[in-house]
Amino acid sequence: MSHLYKNLRIHQVFGANTDVGKTIITTALVRASALKQKNVFYLKPVSTGALLDADDEHIKRHAGPYKNLVHTKCLFRYDDPVSPHLAVKLATADGKNAVSAPSDETFVNTIAHYIRGRAAALSSQGGHMYVETAGGVHSPTLMGTTQADSYRPLFLPTILIGDSKLGGISSTISSYESLLLRGYIVDAIVLFRDNYYQNWEYLTPYFAERGVHVKAIDSPPSRLNDAAENFALTEEYYTKLVPQSLDGDISETVQHLDDCHTRRLDELDSMPRRTLDTVWWPFVQHGLVTSEQDVTVIDSAWSDFFSIYDSPPKTAPPSNPTSLLKPQLDGSASWWTQTLGHSHPSLALAAANAAGRYGHVMFPQATHLPALKLAERLVYDGPGKGWASRAFFSDNGSTAMEVALKMALRSFSIETEGTFEPSAKKDMGIIGLKGSYHGDTIGAMDASEEGVYTCEWHQARGYWFDPPTVSIQKGRVNISLPPSIAGLFGSTSETMESLSHVYDVESRLNTLLATIYREHIERTLQGLLENGGPGLAALVLEPLVMGAGGMIFVDPLFQRIMVEVVRDSKIFQSPLPVIFDEVFVGLYRLGHQSSGPLLGVNPDISVYAKILTGGLLPLGVTLASDRIFQAFYSTNKTDALLHGHSYTAHAVGCQVANTTLDTLGELVESAAWTEARRKWTPQGQEAQSSAWSFWDPNFVESISCLDTISEAMALGTVLVIKFKDTDAGYASHSAQNVLQSIKNSAGDDQTLSAAPGGAPFGIHYRTLGNVAYFMTSLNTQQATIDSVENRIWDSLSNTTRTS
């Protein structure tokens, strides 16, 4: 993935257009570098056209007095003097070349391999490398992907060669913006000092305002027909441009690039200390994180991978250096948010477009297209389909849950008018499950039991059932029953044929277990009502999985029956509003847009965040049925839902959400999804299993059989591994300790490699006490998943053997 070496400074050279002088300026840079460094590398990943005219040949010819210091290389060469994507087509069509079109991954891996090789050979000697691209920033590479996108995994710092001709101001600025949109660091813009168009006069202050170094250099001489004369003239130009001293424009730029490199290294090196000194992390005990080594420095991220700074030991010799930036799989999908991978260009562009059209505009009594379109798709075609009538926007899952609670409490209090005295409204409570978690704001927290997460002002407002849970234990699908239910059932668990059977809720409604669930829930609630317990006013569920509570997979049948009971007029004078907190589980995190169809019941209110914005920025939404909406509808201003945040329905978030949902719509139909569903469908079963995962069923089963593991489970993108540990709970470190070995990349063992750029990757993962979980994006490549499975398996089976 990203490449950064202490002794080898690398820059990629992009052009603001074709024919802007990329090669000439790079030649000058190479010569100026050779004045400072004993090793100067020039890489032309792709060259098209006659060898004689090739850019790497030009560099070789004009290395001047530095011939021995300059090493050139071309990786993919095609004869036809056309764009690489056409050249490769011609080459593969007529069989002139043996190779077929290399994939984007091969392309990037080949460059990465070259870079790694040179860096490793350098030892303690320093060097510079220039990687010259072809054409403009968005010219297509071999597979047709544009260069700005296809080079992105390498995340090399960039020199942009500006366009000095007519129209060049525009193309230089646009190219710069396209590079920025891909997250690139643009260290310098270099262009010819054309005295007629004077673009450099405009561009220098323009980019100075934006903090970018611009250097204008003398234009090259016009090309002569006679090759020898031409060579001499060109050589004269270079000699003048790069005198054999460290003076001159080009040497200044080389010095600037060196300074940028040093600054970046220093900055990366200082970030852990500086962060430890000023940042207060969420959910982190700073007393346990005091060493710089414990801070993950994320330099950039792409697809499913962080690029993290791996600081070199201060004492070790700088021999055989590897990149200071290492790929690390984002194994928790960055707190369950990642959807299409990091730095997805279409999300960046969607964000930019909304920022450029609206910025943010205030929402009450107003409308704008991104918010309206998002509301409509969520209500009509999304998780609200068939039951919701309204979308209420807020900023995250926690605020969206507070909105949901305010909706439910008000609506129940109005529907049962007279039942709750004004003072008793404060004691309205909810029904939930032990292990629930709905966010960290105090109101959302009050819908959960007291626990480690709760704070001074927390009040557990309600009653929480002990849930029966689903897991795979020693290869068998098992429903574990809490004591209260086990007593009635006569056993602490039931073994199920397959996960597919567990999640076929409809078929289980007439089982003994269903009857017992219903009886248990009814009796408990009746007892609470009779004994003047909390004034029950709503049912609040995380359907299918309680995430933060420890990735507890709840028996869906139990949740189905809970919903039925709270809507039963035998028990409640008015059906209790039902809230589905789908912040974690919704929008396909578990393979389903929403849980309603799986459970066979719809909520009155449901809540979404996380995946909603494709893993880019915060936005939350609360969907509500018309019943709920009507409770606030009157001609009295103060009856309204008086809740709002300044950035409610911010255009950037809504537009990014729309783009995300568009893309999800395509993914759902993709071959990868179909194949995953197939794997999890029991043989002989006609309908595709609604319980399926991107994780391999055999892998999950095998993990569950290990001695150190008490259970495993997978649904959709989520894999959960629970360790045997007497000291369970949030404070436990057991999962963290056992899996430590997968965090770091496995050295240079290429067999484990699947990160783009071919580097072996580490795995960044999160634990909840004795539970480790892993989560993919919704478009993670199969090879990556396979590789993670192998790494986990190796780590756990080794532990098992030695334990």
Add this chain to the structure above:
Amino acid sequence: MSHLYKNLRIHQVFGANTDVGKTIITTALVRASALKQKNVFYLKPVSTGALLDADDEHIKRHAGPYKNLVHTKCLFRYDDPVSPHLAVKLATADGKNAVSAPSDETFVNTIAHYIRGRAAALSSQGGHMYVETAGGVHSPTLMGTTQADSYRPLFLPTILIGDSKLGGISSTISSYESLLLRGYIVDAIVLFRDNYYQNWEYLTPYFAERGVHVKAIDSPPSRLNDAAENFALTEEYYTKLVPQSLDGDISETVQHLDDCHTRRLDELDSMPRRTLDTVWWPFVQHGLVTSEQDVTVIDSAWSDFFSIYDSPPKTAPPSNPTSLLKPQLDGSASWWTQTLGHSHPSLALAAANAAGRYGHVMFPQATHLPALKLAERLVYDGPGKGWASRAFFSDNGSTAMEVALKMALRSFSIETEGTFEPSAKKDMGIIGLKGSYHGDTIGAMDASEEGVYTCEWHQARGYWFDPPTVSIQKGRVNISLPPSIAGLFGSTSETMESLSHVYDVESRLNTLLATIYREHIERTLQGLLENGGPGLAALVLEPLVMGAGGMIFVDPLFQRIMVEVVRDSKIFQSPLPVIFDEVFVGLYRLGHQSSGPLLGVNPDISVYAKILTGGLLPLGVTLASDRIFQAFYSTNKTDALLHGHSYTAHAVGCQVANTTLDTLGELVESAAWTEARRKWTPQGQEAQSSAWSFWDPNFVESISCLDTISEAMALGTVLVIKFKDTDAGYASHSAQNVLQSIKNSAGDDQTLSAAPGGAPFGIHYRTLGNVAYFMTSLNTQQATIDSVENRIWDSLSNTTRTS
């Protein structure tokens, strides 16, 4: 501002580069349009070079059989065949032209004036207009601003002429991205079908994926030397390209553009109804907003202006049509968030860059540059300077306040270990002011008194003082005292010499009023402590102004003394943590980075949001002193501040915040700020007044003298006008009713115009019961402020006369 007419479809034509065939393709579009419309307008805002070669002359020459239908116009013409910004320099330097360089505003206003004139003259007849830009999308216009930026106020739908030559794939995509970054709607990409480079073959599917129409058309013939022959050849090309039927590629594109136009009109027209059907707005009583007329449709926004859809009356004849999009000043700064105006390109680019480099990356125990830099600047150089040691990120002001409360309660409970029984911790309370508001999540709400905003679960946890307030009444600066203090002081108010004196807190510490404040606060708190009231654990203040509570300007001396008293060891065994909720007032909203220096005391915890991200998207931050941080520091995981949101410290928000703070740093030193400060500094006073505003002091004073007004006040960007109304409070509609007239644009009265594009603008404003407030961005132009003052004055003085 934005232009959109039912009968006149307008498109601006941008080029992916210079010399890509903009004029040729526009000529073809003009001819194809003339097949459908009786009026086709071609506008070349700026032309450089010889008249004979001018683009508008080419159009005129080649209007072919449609000469009578085609109207061409050039607004700014320069002789030198160079970029407009150079041409205007040459022209003004040698005095060849009488004009000096027109400002960006004049430039845009001149185009707008032309468009308005043509639209008005059209009557019920239909028409098409093409506005051809010069060079590439980012080529500079007359003042040097690039076209993509300088045309932005007009927000015309766009045709991008693609580049069909070598390198053209890249320049076309980059240009498209630059347009999207400015929010433009790109309806079509048209380019020549160059059979060698075949760019169209690549670009068609590329843009189809992105939902953009691409049309490739035949390339024009090579230019001949003989003028007559050249004319004939070119005419033949056009005739073939645009046959006198509605067939052919160009006619297809014209039809597509018509469809885009119709779709946009239909969409705008349907948005109010669709929004009323699916959206649940914050703080809106939907029972009072049932008419489509009551929905503000925001099509785009730029600088301080919304562009709102003003639906035409269905019955009125479409004569003398004005633009369906009207500028409306964002008079509440979009819920107090706007900082640099809407759609600021540098914020859009910052957002895009962070999205392209990181997306979002999870934050616990990790670090990334945007978050680290933001934390450092807030703590070391920002509002935390001198007292804060840590920055804790969350998603908005409300969540950041919840974090602040959790911090304060925990720290006080630890410092007073043994004082609060575990059960008593739930009853820890805060000291505040009546009228306080800290956000809508229930925990933040619990730090306020019961009121209209509060919900079922709200519990007022604390004690709230009645505050003395500052205002301008009948031209005099007045401190109004609540009864409790008035009794001690012997008067219900004190008249002050100037606002400057009121906010010179230090000089007032030894006044009689200060002594009385202190005595009152001390006695009240001692009384509460002796009578076993709420276990007071923190002081929570909105310094200077309580915003949502009704824009109440609190006497800063009172707040200063409150802080001193709660830190007094005679009263509290341990100093109470002090929270400054600066979500509204901080980061220069009131002219000061933070209120600490003004009040002469620093908090232990302070909270920022809104301006933090320049008015683009949600981000909140809580700053804390080391004292607070240490209360959570241990080696026990569960002692940590267990609060977090998935998108904590999202890179996009942090990067946008850094760019905002950079820009604010420059604004603070600007001439506009210096001039505003000067106006508010009393004559003869040496030091600049710390109480100052962008609103004119004489205007504020005059407003306060009107019969219908009880008081007025201004600080920084904020202007507050309080109406006399017996039915005050949140439910009151009085302010809303009185000011109704300023909401709509004042017809075509150009004397009131100050919106870019020269259109008269309406004012979108918010009220809090009987209080109206107006708020500028931090870079609003003086002309805009003057204009708003005039509008308010006219509206209010008319009301006064007639009341």
